[in-house]
Amino acid sequence: MTEPTPALQIRALSKVFALREGALEVLRDITLTVDPGEFVTIVGASGCGKSTLLRLILGLDRDFRGEIRVDGVPVTGPAADRAIVFQDHRLLPWLTAEANVAAALLNSPLDAETRAREVREHLDLVGLSKFAKAWPRQLSGGMAQRVAIARALVGRPRFLLLDEPLGALDALTRLRMQEELKRIVAHEGATALLVTHDVDEAVYLGHRVVVMQPHPGRIATILEVPPEARADRSSPAFVALRDRILGLLGVGAIEALAV
Ligand SMILES: Nc1ncnc2c1ncn2[C@@H]1O[C@H](COP(=O)(O)OP(=O)(O)OP(=O)(O)O)[C@@H](O)[C@H]1O
Numbered sequence: 001m002t003e004p005t006p007a008l009q010i011r012a013l014s015k016v017f018a019l020r021e022g023a024l025e026v027l028r029d030i031t032l033t034v035d036p037g038e039f040v041t042i043v044g045a046s047g048c049g050k051s052t053l054l055r056l057i058l059g060l061d062r063d064f065r066g067e068i069r070v071d072g073v074p075v076t077g078p079a080a081d082r083a084i085v086f087q088d089h090r091l092l093p094w095l096t097a098e099a100n101v102a103a104a105l106l107n108s109p110l111d112a113e114t115r116a117r118e119v120r121e122h123l124d125l126v127g128l129s130k131f132a133k134a135w136p137r138q139l140s141g142g143m144a145q146r147v148a149i150a151r152a153l154v155g156r157p158r159f160l161l162l163d164e165p166l167g168a169l170d171a172l173t174r175l176r177m178q179e180e181l182k183r184i185v186a187h188e189g190a191t192a193l194l195v196t197h198d199v200d201e202a203v204y205l206g207h208r209v210v211v212m213q214p215h216p217g218r219i220a221t222i223l224e225v226p227p228e229a230r231a232d233r234s235s236p237a238f239v240a241l242r243d244r245i246l247g248l249l250g251v252g253a254i255e256a257l258a259v
């Protein structure tokens with residue numbers, strides 16, 4: 001049997017920023033393969049190049065060494081097959097929730113009726129059908145972020161890039177949104193790459209967790225998440241994996257309790 005084409009294939013990726021003070025090596029020798037439908041999470045110290053990596057995959061920056069392929073095709077720029085959600089929702093304040101979602105379909109070949117249906121379906125998917133006509137200022141942080149997720153998904157991207165999408169939310173909303181993200185990504189059959197500072201979130205959402213180390217940003221290790229860990233935050237498998245990752249990140253188990 002032939003292997004399916006990976007959704008994402010990164011090989012020997014390096015990134016250097018040319019600064020006035022000299023060259024800043026941000027990413028070194030990143031190699032990562034992600035299967036279709038897989039949910040991969042990335043943790044690592046601030047400044048280790050996580051956002052830079054997502055920007056490169058999105059195609060916003062073409063100045064790198066190595067290879068990035070999405071569905072087997074080298075990335076040469078942004079495309080409808082990849083969407084991103086940032087920490088802040090970045091909704092347009094002068095558009096309603098549904099118009100913000102619809103804006104993502106501006107260049108889509110779909111007819112008006114299909115577009116309207118897709119927008120409705122995706123607002124429904126994030127539980128916001130009743131708020132279609134609301135303005136961003138009328139939404140809570142969690143609701144606005146859900147609109148941003150609907151906007152990212154409405155074009156049915158095969159690849160969803162998430163850069164700390166739940167970072168600005170309160171703890172309870174965040175837990176709820178983790179459940180929803182897991183459900184939504186599975187429902188859409190998308191492949192997802194999520195950057196987070198929250199190790200619990202990385203273990204709960206990821207099929208695999210990529211642990212990065214800084215200066216320059218490299219992959220320290222990639223850990224498989226056992227299904228029982230992904231299913232239950234209080235399972236021994238979950239706790240063991242979380243503690244192992246915190247150890248790799250240099251955070252002792254006791255310090256972690258204080259986070
Ligand atoms: N456009 C740029 N020009 C120069 N240096 C940059 C640029 N963008 C990022 N950097 C540098 O690259 C390094 C990695 O930044 P990046 O934003 O990718 O880190 P990160 O892992 O996402 O951090 P955080 O967890 O704080 O979001 C940092 O040292 C940053 O200063």
Ligand SMILES: [Mg+2]
Pocket residue numbers: 050051052163
């Ligand atoms: Mg970042």
